[in-house]
Amino acid sequence: xxxxxxxxxxxxxxxxxxxxxxxxxxxxxxxxxxxxxxxxxxxxxxxxxxxxxxxxxxxxxxxxxxxxxxxxxxxxxxxxxxxxxxxxxxxxxxxxxxxxxxxxxxxxxxxxxxxxxxxxxxxxxxxxxxxxxxxxxxxxxxxxxxxxxxxxxxxxxxxxxxxxxxxxxxxxxxxxxxxxxxxxxxxxxxxxxxxxxxxxxxxxxxxxxxxxxxxxxxxxxxxxxxxxxxxxxxxxxxxxxxxxxxxxxxxxxxxxxxxxxxxxxxxxxxxxxxxxxxxxxxxxxxxxxxxxxxxxxxxxxxxxxxxxxxx
Amino acid sequence: xxxxxxxxxxxxxxxxxxxxxxxxxxxxxxxxxxxxxxxxxxxxxxxxxxxxxxxxxxxxxxxxxxxxxxxxxxxxxxxxxxxxxxxxxxxxx
Numbered sequence: 001x002x003x004x005x006x007x008x009x010x011x012x013x014x015x016x017x018x019x020x021x022x023x024x025x026x027x028x029x030x031x032x033x034x035x036x037x038x039x040x041x042x043x044x045x046x047x048x049x050x051x052x053x054x055x056x057x058x059x060x061x062x063x064x065x066x067x068x069x070x071x072x073x074x075x076x077x078x079x080x081x082x083x084x085x086x087x088x089x090x091x092x093x094x095x096x097x098x099x100x101x102x103x104x105x106x107x108x109x110x111x112x113x114x115x116x117x118x119x120x121x122x123x124x125x126x127x128x129x130x131x132x133x134x135x136x137x138x139x140x141x142x143x144x145x146x147x148x149x150x151x152x153x154x155x156x157x158x159x160x161x162x163x164x165x166x167x168x169x170x171x172x173x174x175x176x177x178x179x180x181x182x183x184x185x186x187x188x189x190x191x192x193x194x195x196x197x198x199x200x201x202x203x204x205x206x207x208x209x210x211x212x213x214x215x216x217x218x219x220x221x222x223x224x225x226x227x228x229x230x231x232x233x234x235x236x237x238x239x240x241x242x243x244x245x246x247x248x249x250x251x252x253x254x255x256x257x258x259x260x261x262x263x264x265x266x267x268x269x270x271x272x273x274x275x276x277x278x279x280x281x282x283x284x285x286x287x288x289x290x291x292x293x294x295x296x297x298x299x300x301x302x303x304x305x306x307x308x309x310x311x
Numbered sequence: 312x313x314x315x316x317x318x319x320x321x322x323x324x325x326x327x328x329x330x331x332x333x334x335x336x337x338x339x340x341x342x343x344x345x346x347x348x349x350x351x352x353x354x355x356x357x358x359x360x361x362x363x364x365x366x367x368x369x370x371x372x373x374x375x376x377x378x379x380x381x382x383x384x385x386x387x388x389x390x391x392x393x394x395x396x397x398x399x400x401x402x403x404x
Contacts, residue, residue, distance in 0.1 A: 150343070152344070152347060158383075161381055162379075165379070165380075165381070178341055179380070179381045180381065180384060181381055181383040181388075182351065182384040182385065183351065183386075187351060188348055188349055188350065188382075188384035189347050189348065189349060190347060190348075190349045190354065190356075193347055
């Protein structure tokens with residue numbers, strides 16, 4: 001796009017006025033529509049760049065900040081998401097904007113424990129087998145403890161993926177886990193591939209939500225499920241006031257103290273306010289073609305889980 | 312009715328032969344990923360080129376790099392393959 005603008009600049013140098021205005025709008029088109037970055041108005045290109053920088057900056061402190069800001073409650077929200085998903089062994093999950101791996105690790109834990117319970121039940125029914133036979137059946141199942149379950153973590157930010165991969169190594173997750181650097185608006189995955197698509201605290205940072213939703217629809221198998229966990233809107237006025245106070249007075253300060261980055265957390269708080277409320281997001285998901293779209297408020301709407309199916 | 316929080320400190324029962332040496336520059340791409348990955352622009356299949364550790368879209372003539380085992384599927388990061396890469400002679404470390 002930049003190459004195309006160069007002749008424009010050369011022309012500008014010679015003539016002014018109308019041409020300048022014309023090239024200005026062309027540049028505007030090239031850089032994209034006007035959109036928002038928190039409470040600022042920026043072009044789409046600027047927004048993408050700024051958001052990339054936010055996450056590049058916070059990546060190493062991302063988990064610590066999540067714990068501090070939400071007093072650890074984000075862990076519960078993510079657990080609830082996993083229970084809602086209730087994946088069975090053999091599930092193929094695409095976790096978009098999954099950066100540091102919180103959802104992916106939970107998925108692996110969940111599927112493993114489901115498998116273990118299945119095995120235990122199976123063993124209980126094999127009371128009349130010899131020890132030889134039991135140990136053999138246990139052996140072959142043990143190697144497939146994860147079954148064919150796989151999770152692909154896709155994120156647009158290199159730093160976040162790096163942190164995620166390191167965490168995985170540190171915590172001992174290796175099987176059934178893949179990392180891909182990709183754009184939610186332009187996924188590098190084939191059609192009709194995944195059983196579940198999740199995006200946890202990520203869709204807020206996507207510039208073209210409609211494109212991300214379309215891509216989600218495309219890559220899901222028929223029958224597949226879309227799950228979105230995101231900050232949403234609190235309707236209760238008193239709670240809303242307290243939430244605002246906490247958000248604008250405490251969070252950026254925490255950001256400065258813990259991550260040395262006030263601005264990124266100011267952006268975070270503003271972006272939450274700019275994000276569409278529950279019903280509006282539900283409508284967008286329905287417009288994409290998803291059916292049985294619903295949402296569940298957590299903590300009075302501070303967070304919401306939206307769900308839809310490709311049927 | 313939230314379940315006891317905490318991320319499971321589930322220890323991976325991986326194959327045990329973990330890629331411990333993080334110093335391996337050229338980490339191989341997980342072969343099963345190739346089943347899912349396509350070019351983000353054309354959504355067409357890709358070919359894995361071992362010598363350059365890239366995923367090639369022959370039709371469009373672009374190559375996506377794989378760094379530290381992670382494929383970089385952002386279109387801006389891809390390089391065009393129309394000309395033969397000059398680094399053909401020199402050994403890549």
